[in-house]
Amino acid sequence: MPHINIRLVREADSTRILEIYRPYVEETAISFEYEVPTQAEFAERIRSVAREYPYLVYTIDESIIAYAYAHRHMERAAYQWNATLSVYVDSAYQRQGIGKQLYACLMEILKLQNIHNVYGIVKTPNPNSEKLHESFGFRRIGIYRQTGFKQGVWHDVTWFEKSIRDHEANPHAFIPIGDIDPQAIAAILARYGHSS
Template sequence: MSEIKIRNAHINDAERLLEIYSYYVINTAITFEYDVPTLSEFQNRMRRIMEKYPYIVVEKDGIIQGYSYAGAFVGRAAYDWSCETTIYLDRNARKLGLGRKLYEALETELKKMGILNLYACIAYPETEDKYLNRNSAQFHEHLGFVKVGEFHKCGYKFGRWYDMIWMEKIIGEHKAHQPKIRYYPELRNQL
């Protein structure tokens, strides 16, 4: 039986995470990034995210199979209770339930912070092709996200135009006097 473990990411995980991500940059329109970032750039991205938000990994039998993190939604103070979520799984680890476990763990950590609204920005094809299908939108829908917006032909990759959709999930109560969120480093040892 396989051992599944979810834990906080560490900077020394960056090489494996970049290996997972690079597949999507090179072979898919799931990310609109054209070039694989350097290890140093990827580590810097991780550090910036971990200053405020959770960045977690899922391991199967001791090998990282995917990662998920949250980031600022827009970046202005009034949006502090909202965040953008991201997930990437090793291309051979899809359809095993690891994505659900990872996102559920991320959601739990975000609730502890006081986050109320989750947003996912998803590349979306008008017509599915070899670079992009609708699986990501369907995955988010199964987890309770709903589509709240669509931008048409806003991403160009592999000589094709792709749409982008925004999906939203409300995970907390919106109050007239909302308590401030807590930065994740204060909570990190609790995962």
């Protein structure tokens, strides 16, 4: 029986994570990047995000087959209660509910960080990603039409939005992930990453 686990990213994971990301850049328009980032650049991206937000990897028998992360939605102080989510799954493991597990885990951790709203930014059409967001009750809030040009085609981008906690009158400030109780994070990771 395979051992399934979801855990926080480690610095040594960047090589494998970049391998998962590479086809999204080279073979699809899901990523709007034209060039695959260098290993050093990609590792710095991971470090930058993981300093404040959850950056998760999904493993089967300790091999990384998917990853997901949250990052700041916009820079101004008043936006601190929002986060944008991203998930990437190795092509051999798509349509198995892995993205769903990672998204659910991310949102539970983000609640501990006082995040109220989460967003998904999806190149459309992209049925897998659209279904993922719809399954969690995200609302489509707008479409940027013909906003990205890649592989000889203009692409639309759809924004999805979901509230994950009540909007109180005096919200507590955003808490960086390093200041969250590690045991609380471990409990969430254990709930969503389990052997099957």
